[in-house]
Amino acid sequence: MERTFIMVKPDGVQRGLVGEVIQRLECKGFTLVGLKQLTVSRELAESHYAVHKERPFFKSLVEFITSGPVVASVWEGDGVVASARKLIGATNPLTAEPGTIRGDFGVSIGRNLIHGSDAIETAQSEVALWFEDGELSSWKPSITPWIYE
Numbered sequence: 001m002e003r004t005f006i007m008v009k010p011d012g013v014q015r016g017l018v019g020e021v022i023q024r025l026e027c028k029g030f031t032l033v034g035l036k037q038l039t040v041s042r043e044l045a046e047s048h049y050a051v052h053k054e055r056p057f058f059k060s061l062v063e064f065i066t067s068g069p070v071v072a073s074v075w076e077g078d079g080v081v082a083s084a085r086k087l088i089g090a091t092n093p094l095t096a097e098p099g100t101i102r103g104d105f106g107v108s109i110g111r112n113l114i115h116g117s118d119a120i121e122t123a124q125s126e127v128a129l130w131f132e133d134g135e136l137s138s139w140k141p142s143i144t145p146w147i148y149e
């Protein structure tokens with residue numbers, strides 16, 4: 001089953017949006033298989049955002065992600081990687097559609113509340129970067145026949 005990595009960033013945690021994010025993914029029909037709150041080390045933040053290391057915003061992005069607790073999670077479901085990105089919305093909250101998490105709750109690109117893996121391969125490496133196997137439980141909710149044909 002496809003998995004993705006979702007992180008509520010420090011701004012989302014401070015603003016009390018952890019429950020809202022979890023609720024939106026649960027209500028959609030995805031299954032939570034791992035969840036933890038942690039304060040991110042510089043090393044982990046730099047690995048997670050390594051693809052952006054030459055970008056002008058890299059330093060402030062790492063500063064921000066390490067500035068307070070985040071909530072890291074892994075979700076499972078058919079097409080979950082692309083679907084979660086749609087639920088999250090565009091990178092800039094001002095252009096993100098209403099109805100998306102960033103579109104409903106944010107205004108600034110540097111405070112866009114949430115991260116979601118951008119492709120299946122990225123999701124696999126991010127899940128492995130953030131979680132040990134023992135922290136993840138694969139389970140099948142009993143309502144599965146009401147979500148999948």
Ligand code: RTP
Pocket residue numbers: 052057061090091109110111112114115116117118
């Ligand atoms: P994320 O990785 O956090 O899920 O966000 P994303 O895929 O939508 O956007 P990405 O291009 O991967 O950028 C990573 C994060 O860097 C910050 N950013 N700031 N100031 C800027 O121009 C700028 N561009 C990107 C954002 O917080 C973005 O989420």
Ligand code: MG
Pocket residue numbers: 118
């Ligand atoms: Mg990204």
